[in-house]
Amino acid sequence: MEKTTGKHCLKRHKFGQDEEDFISNFKIVISDNLLSFNDSAHLEDEEKQYQFSTFLKHLSSEALVLTYAGIHGVTRDVEKKFHLILGIRNRLAARYHIDVYDVTAEMIHEERQELTVKDIKAALDFLDGRMSIDQMMEEDGIEGEAFEDKNNEGPELKNEVMDINVQKLFDLFLDRMSDIEKFFALIEIGCSEKYASMTVSQFSVDPVFINIVEADSRYAKNIKMGDVVIKRPDRHSYTDRDIELKDVKFVGGTVVRYQREQTRFRWAKLKEVISEDDILGNKSVEYFQEKWDELLNKYNY
Structure with a gap:
């Protein structure tokens, strides 16, 4: 069943040389979440049980996000924002019978106003190959700091005694x-x-x-x-x-x-x-x- 779900994703997304990364991500996500399958603590409806295939389909989405985040060199949260923007662009192109590249950042902003026009433009420039991640950081696109690791900030020293x-x-x-x-x-x-x-x-x-x-x-x-x-x-x-x-x-x-x-x-x-x-x-x-x-x-x- 795991192989069936994985093969469907590979066929649809055509990862090419990154295929092994998706398979590895999928296995890791399954391993980390296996104990939560039909665990009442993780179910909105404790009375309802789910088929394992449905569980795997849900986990495959997380593996896809992680794989694309790796390909793009961004965090999972930024990749989810990319996915949202591309989805809206595709829907608008279909709705107005226009090419996806004719969909503007302003049109996408009208659909999801929590996304700023600046962030949308930066995302599209990156995804369409017009801008690198380094350039996006310089332009402060996609909230700028989301593209950088915050690990190097270091802790601020405060109290002297630990309870x-x-x-x-x-x-x-x-x-x-x-x-x-x-x-x-x-x-x-x-x-x-x-x-x-x-x-x-x-x-x-x-x-x-x-x-x-x-x-x-x-x-x-x-x-x-x-x-x-x-x-x-x-x-x-x-x-x-x-x-x-x-x-x-x-x-x-x-x-x-x-x-x-x-x-x-x-x-x-x-x-x-x-x-x-x-x-x-x-x-x-x-x-x-x-x-x-x-x-x-x-x-x-």
């Missing part, structure tokens, strides 16, 4: 994670400027990250041998040149993109039960940094 209950909550938060999930969670909170500024391709060949992935039975299959091109290692330099590595061990990029998205979701959930002051407090920073050092020492061999 024992806060520490217990942090312990529970991290203990429920695998090491690969902890790795990205601690990067997100600001434990490493080095990793916070890495591109997906830089992550893919990092020795520590490879060791962590190799030790995880769920993700070890994403380790491959081949050529890797690191595009603009210093993303803020216009003179920076690509680096091409031949026949090296690397981790498939979908793992990095997926974990980054999941990490942001986990921190958002934690902030629902604890204040940001507690998360970014002085003693909290020390706590997370200690956990980071432990993790790094475990896999830096």
Whole structure:
């Protein structure tokens, strides 16, 4: 059944060289959500049960978004905005019997006024190949900062004492994670400027990250041998040149993109039960940094 749903998506979307990324994304999404199938805690109608094929169809949509986000080099939320804009453009073109390229940003804005004309123009320029992501960031398109990782902002130091209950909550938060999930969670909170500024391709060949992935039975299959091109290692330099590595061990990029998205979701959930002051407090920073050092020492061999 999983293969049937996956084949239907592949046939419809024609990913070409990115086909393996979709398959990998689909398997990861299924693995992470399998326990929620017909779980009453996840159903709007607790009396109603769903066929597994319906469950897979729902998950395939998430895998599609993750795959296209990887292709475009953007976050999942930005990719969803792209999908919305393209869907409206197609509907307007059909409604008025015009070419999709004749649909204007103003027409799309009239349909969904929460989307600004500026954002719509930036999205269409990117999707139609008239503008790169770097140019969009410079133009501040799609809310600008959505295209950049916020990992490198770092925490602000505030309080001097961490409450024992806060520490217990942090312990529970991290203990429920695998090491690969902890790795990205601690990067997100600001434990490493080095990793916070890495591109997906830089992550893919990092020795520590490879060791962590190799030790995880769920993700070890994403380790491959081949050529890797690191595009603009210093993303803020216009003179920076690509680096091409031949026949090296690397981790498939979908793992990095997926974990980054999941990490942001986990921190958002934690902030629902604890204040940001507690998360970014002085003693909290020390706590997370200690956990980071432990993790790094475990896999830096």
